[in-house]
Amino acid sequence: MTARRPVIGVTVSRRSGWRIFPLIALNVWLAGGRALRWQAGRAADIESVDGLIIGGGDDISPDLYGGRLVKSARLDPDRDALERGLVLAAFAHDKPVLGICRGSQMLNIALGGTLHQDAYETYAASDHIRTVLPRKTVRITAGTRLAQLAGTQPMKVNALHTQAVNRLGDGLRIAARDSAGMIQAVERVKEPFALGVQWHPEHLFYAHRQMGIFRALIAAAAARRDHAAQLPGVDAVAR
Template identity: 85%
Template sequence: MQSPRPLIGVTVSRRSGWRIFPLVAFNVWMAGGRALRWQAGREADIDSVDGIIIGGGDDISPDLYGGRIVTSARLDPGRDALERGLVLAAFERSKPVLGICRGSQMLNIALGGTLHQDAYATYAASNHMRTVLPRKTVCIEPGTRLAGLAGAGPMKVNALHTQAVDRLGAGLRAAAHDTGGMVQAIERVEEPFALGVQWHPEHLFYARRQMGIFRALIAAAKARREHVAQLPGIDALR
């Protein structure tokens, strides 16, 4: 018998996945789903899940988008290949995608976008901090799906990234920026549902606005399982 909880494949780093995955899985469970851990070197069957989360971690190689390498980058080509393939396969099968930090960047790259390798060199006015605590302010764009899910007012989030979205991929729009203008969230404008956030909502599970992000993914995964449109159900969560 099929579980009433949608199954979500979650990609993690080989280095830090052992401590990150349980936290992501907890958020998925709280939102009504269940999680399956994926990492480079292990089988990741897109057909076995109802949706995917591309998790945070290592920098993404500029080879994927024609950028230049920086000496501080920590790369994992195997993970890059796995996640890019999963995002494209998810869209081919109309399965929803949530990108977290690195995952948001991978979502953008898979759809033909590019990154700023050293985001804070480009956005000097952005508040450069590295903390899992909600101390960074992001401004959500009015009228976006993220605004409907998490509220339109300024939001306090955490920040652990060094890269950020530059040119947007096909079918994506910017859904949030920080106070210095750096893109902090992106979203797909058409089916299937896809959202990428530059912060780590899994660390902020106690915040209602952050849980709305995971609830949206699970709602989309349920719709995909039932072969109905995903976005109307997500918009009804508002």
């Protein structure tokens, strides 16, 4: 009998989820999983899934981390509350998390970190390229799990964000930066598996290195479903 596909809860914006969710769901399916759409105002139960993806979207309110509000910020407090609660519930239930763009920032905040509210004001030398095409270069930190999954050669990614991780949350380490030093990926150093990337790998499903990110999540979710350690399963995908 074929094992069932791990089920992944995916949070999206009420405003743009109709176009974002199908693309993330495609990546999850190609990696061996099955996605459920979650958004503010709908039921979302972490116990009903094997893993969690926090998708991209609007800026996160500085109320969550004591930051300052910038005029250009577009906020969704209901989504903030939903996603922060889901990340904490995922860790409480030992379930893996992938954060995409905003999701990477929410992963950091839920673990007690902070953000640069205007990342390009702080990192003026960073390439401010807003596109779904892979035109921004990031450098992956050697010795990290992301390096195992994607290698340490410079990686071309897309970029749509205005915020970025500042002070790291508890149990996280930096997994990638851009050429100006802005943090582009963070990862958890112990169980359960958690990875946050500042870019949008769901738009780059044709790239083997990007699909490795989704395969890692599905491997971790399958291990959690089977009550096994997650990190060895992720490491096996990376080989």
